[in-house]
Amino acid sequence: MIHRFKMHGTNIVVDVNSGAVHIFDDVAYDALQYYEDGDKKNTIDRLSGRYKPEQTQEALLEIDGLIERGQLYSKDEYRQVMPLLDKEPVVKALCLHVSHDCNLRCRYCFASTGDFGGSRMVMPPEIGIRAIDLLIQKSGSRRNLEIDFFGGEPLMNFETVRTVVEYARSKEREHNKNFRFTITTNAVLLNEEFKRYINENMSNVVLSIDGREGTNDRMRFKVDGSGTYRHILPKIKDMAESRNQDKYYVRGTFTRHNLDFSKDVLHLANEGFKQISVEPVVAAKGSGYDLREQDLPVLFEEYEKLAYEYVSRQRRGEGFNFFHFMIDLSQGPCIVKRLRGCGSGHEYLAVTPDGDIYPCHQFVGMEDFRMGNVLDEQLNNSILSVFKNSNIYSKKECSSCWAKFYCSGGCAANAYQFNGDIDIPYSVGCELEKKRIECALWIKSQD
Amino acid sequence: MKHIKTISGSTLKESMSHGGCGECQTSCQSACKTSCTVANQSCEKK
Numbered sequence: 215m216i217h218r219f220k221m222h223g224t225n226i227v228v229d230v231n232s233g234a235v236h237i238f239d240d241v242a243y244d245a246l247q248y249y250e251d252g253d254k255k256n257t258i259d260r261l262s263g264r265y266k267p268e269q270t271q272e273a274l275l276e277i278d279g280l281i282e283r284g285q286l287y288s289k290d291e292y293r294q295v296m297p298l299l300d301k302e303p304v305v306k307a308l309c310l311h312v313s314h315d316c317n318l319r320c321r322y323c324f325a326s327t328g329d330f331g332g333s334r335m336v337m338p339p340e341i342g343i344r345a346i347d348l349l350i351q352k353s354g355s356r357r358n359l360e361i362d363f364f365g366g367e368p369l370m371n372f373e374t375v376r377t378v379v380e381y382a383r384s385k386e387r388e389h390n391k392n393f394r395f396t397i398t399t400n401a402v403l404l405n406e407e408f409k410r411y412i413n414e415n416m417s418n419v420v421l422s423i424d425g426r427e428g429t430n431d432r433m434r435f436k437v438d439g440s441g442t443y444r445h446i447l448p449k450i451k452d453m454a455e456s457r458n459q460d461k462y463y464v465r466g467t468f469t470r471h472n473l474d475f476s477k478d479v480l481h482l483a484n485e486g487f488k489q490i491s492v493e494p495v496v497a498a499k500g501s502g503y504d505l506r507e508q509d510l511p512v513l514f515e516e517y518e519k520l521a522y523e524y525v526s527r528q529r530r531g532e533g534f535n536f537f538h539f540m541i542d543l544s545q546g547p548c549i550v551k552r553l554r555g556c557g558s559g560h561e562y563l564a565v566t567p568d569g570d571i572y573p574c575h576q577f578v579g580m581e582d583f584r585m586g587n588v589l590d591e592q593l594n595n596s597i598l599s600v601f602k603n604s605n606i607y608s609k610k611e612c613s614s615c616w617a618k619f620y621c622s623g624g625c626a627a628n629a630y631q632f633n634g635d636i637d638i639p640y641s642v643g644c645e646l647e648k649k650r651i652e653c654a655l656w657i658k659s660q661d
Numbered sequence: 662m663k664h665i666k667t668i669s670g671s672t673l674k675e676s677m678s679h680g681g682c683g684e685c686q687t688s689c690q691s692a693c694k695t696s697c698t699v700a701n702q703s704c705e706k707k
Contacts, residue, residue, distance in 0.1 A: 231674075234669055234672075236665050238664065239665070272664060276663070285670065298680075304683060358684045362690045396691075398694065420692055491692040491693070493695055537693070544669060556699065562687045574689065622699040624696075
């Protein structure tokens with residue numbers, strides 16, 4: 215399977231199964247269009263109005279060479295690594311919901327403004343400790359383990375954050391583990407003390423802000439209805455600077471209200487941020503701000519515009535990282551990870567303040583997906599199996615998609631929310647993901 | 662080659678020989694939390 219596309223005057227051809235990516239000049243790109251017919255003379259004749267026969271002949275020979283080297287029209291041979299997916303389940307990452315309470319009332323919050331549809335509460339330190347014990351117990355020989363402090367708003371329960379970090383660190387040597395901590399915060403409560411602790415202990419910090427003041431304050435506001443932008447921007451800037459503009463993300467969400475989201479990304483870049491992630495909202499139909507099929511052409515154009523400006527700024531020495539445009543073609547994830555995807559429900563689990571376990575943070579509160587409690591030290595194996603057995607090959611829509619080894623089958627929670635089945639991907643999300651990958655590949659082509 | 666420039670070789674196929682250790686970062690722990698973004702993660706071994 216191949217995928218070919220043009221962007222900003224560059225012809226790009228992806229060999230889906232090998233992972234090879236090529237830039238074709240016009241004659242090779244046009245010749246490829248007819249190559250599958252198998253009649254080279256016919257191809258040369260059809261292109262004779264545009265190219266000299268010897269040019270087309272040369273291009274066809276180069277295409278032949280790629281095929282011989284396994285870099286074009288290569289076969290999918292990855293079912294043979296599937297047994298690696300059948301190994302004993304290993305948990306390696308937890309999303310700890312240390313606070314099911316929030317000091318904001320963001321309109322698009324999938325956590326129902328912090329409480330995930332339940333009561334507002336914070337995680338007692340003991341639950342956090344038991345979560346660490348469970349992770350160590352279920353992680354087998356996996357050395358690198360991850361904890362993300364999430365909410366609601368995790369800074370509303372920093373006592374548990376500290377307790378968990380200190381407890382986990384105290385267990386590292388005994389169990390040969392290396393814990394990596396991250397925190398996702400709205401920044402409202404950030405102060406010198408929290409900042410210092412986060413910088414000393416967290417490998418990444420995700421700071422929520424949506425972009426321009428109007429964009430941000432339309433969706434992200436306090437309990438009294440007032441916007442957050444002016445309150446949080448200086449705190450987020452200070453935090454980013456204190457980490458030398460590295461190992462953090464300013465993280466925003468765009469909705470139907472700001473389809474021109476590239477302006478929000480560039481606004482954040484203009485404010486000096488170097489690590490930026492602005493992502494499409496996942497919202498129910500009828501919310502008024504959900505992204506729809508009809509919005510896709512505008513959004514595609516936005517991504518392409520953003521990619522162009524991204525490269526221009528890089529060339530001027532004013533570059534920044536945009537999370538969804540980052541792609542590592544040479545040292546990216548192995549094929550096993552690409553088949554497996556995000557690992558929700560088996561490698562990655564979410565824990566609520568009272569210790570309940572769910573496949574990921576987006577499933578929290580859905581009773582059918584409750585997998586157990588950290589106090590019981592057991593996981594519901596039937597739910598775990600459903601998620602563990604979900605991969606690229608279990609998703610019919612993915613089999614014919616060129617992007618499957620980049621997105622790894624997409625987000626299970628999105629699929630469930632829109633289609634009631636974790637194996638039926640969310641189509642609007644798929645289209646946006648494909649466009650982002652095209653942009654990321656085009657950016658690489660400009661190196 | 663005159664007409665084609667390869668910017669990335671058969672990286673997926675090559676990863677079959679060394680992949681699967683699972684020590685890499687979980688994608689949703691990086692920044693996303695609402696969208697599956699796997700290809701921009703790095704391999705822990707390299």
